[in-house]
Amino acid sequence: MCVLLFVRLESEFIEKIVGDVLKKLHAMSSSHPMAGLFGIDVRVSKVESFLNMKSPDVLIVGIWGMGGIGKTTIAEAVCSNVRSQFGRIFFANFRQQSDFQRKFLKRLLGQETLNTMGSLSFRDSFVKERLRRIKVFIVLDDVDYSMALEELRDLLDGRNSSFGPGSKVLITSRDKQVLRNVVDETHEVQGLNDEEALQLFGSKALKNCNPTIDHINLIDEIVSHVQGNPLALKVLGSSFYGKSIEEWRSALKKLAQDPQIERVLRISYDGLDSEQKSIFLDIAHFFIGWESGKATKRLDCLYGRSVTFDISTLIDKCLITTSNDFYKRLEMHDLLYEMAFNIVRAESDFPGERSRLCHPPDVVHVLEENKVKSTAINCRSCICSKVDVFE
């Protein structure tokens, strides 16, 4: 009996070692997430120098800049560089995250702890005691309201006694006010310089083709309009690919009228055919975070045909992306997501007349007042109230 028990434990132990080694190997593997990103190295090293990796101080660094400028990308790159130096890593997107506290504790203390201890909160002395002993790297991504940090306020304020020595926290935000009074240093993300911008735009708009003089002149102008915003360059560049020089000129005119990034992204959306537009809106409203294959199957049913080609067009145009892992989950930049919502919201002042409903108060409104206006009866109304509470 005793021997059997021992054998079981040993095998478990070995499994654990294998798991640990795999994790470390993964952290060391050099498949770099920064491949194909322009001008990221300088920005990443700047942030790393602010974080002062060798210092035992717990430091909080803010990454501040406009939407699409690359805050999240920089945070991800830093995270992947320093991964092996930390006991635990926690990366949370505030715009998409719910039930933040539980996920935070699950990640940092482990599921087993949560299972044994039941529900825990930041205020529990057990939690405080544990967190104080772990060297953690925390990324709070896309924090746009000061309120979002309220839950963490005590932990962040008493940073040096809240987390293990050498722990670091990165916070990204579009709003400098959010970072004020929280961070030790702020890195303001600048747009790409002209050369980087040209490279990025060219890599999307021309791929491997040789540019003509006309192309080069036009690219110069385009780049000056979007002020080095990588998302704008990528999306716009992708929508220019394969288009004639006249089409480039006409898009440039449109761009010159209103070079705000939202308008820039809209140019790419406007270039889609009507079903692709509709599929893009469906994805934004219903399928973010879904495995690409599963979402495609659902969309196939909704459209009564295969939408595989349309999905890959949207990916080619950088309007949606898929996660790098096995699942290939559908993702979308916040600005594009907001654009999709605004497009549907603009369809009508009355939620019942919009083609897609997602925002719970709107869903409630429509269900309460089921006297939908006559135009809405024919409209292809989709209702979705996806409320992710229990994961």
Add this chain to the structure above:
Amino acid sequence: MYLNWLPNIPLKSDAFAMMDGLRFLSFCHTVDTMHIPPTGLEYLPNELRYLQWNGFPWKSLPPSFRAEHLVELHLSKSKLVKLWTGVKV
């Protein structure tokens, strides 16, 4: 869209009566937060292709629902006893 709060949805039995074009319906939260009519739903649009309703609170789908276009049905944790009577084509 992910939200961490739940709306109280006061659902009427004819809530979907005017939504003939509805094709995609997904309620992912539990039913406790929904005020439901005890008599059940009168109507679900026949155009529905995708129906997900976790914790569907009634014993059966509305009798008038023909499900002829339905491709996918998720009714986990529901109180469903019988989907429907007879054959749906």
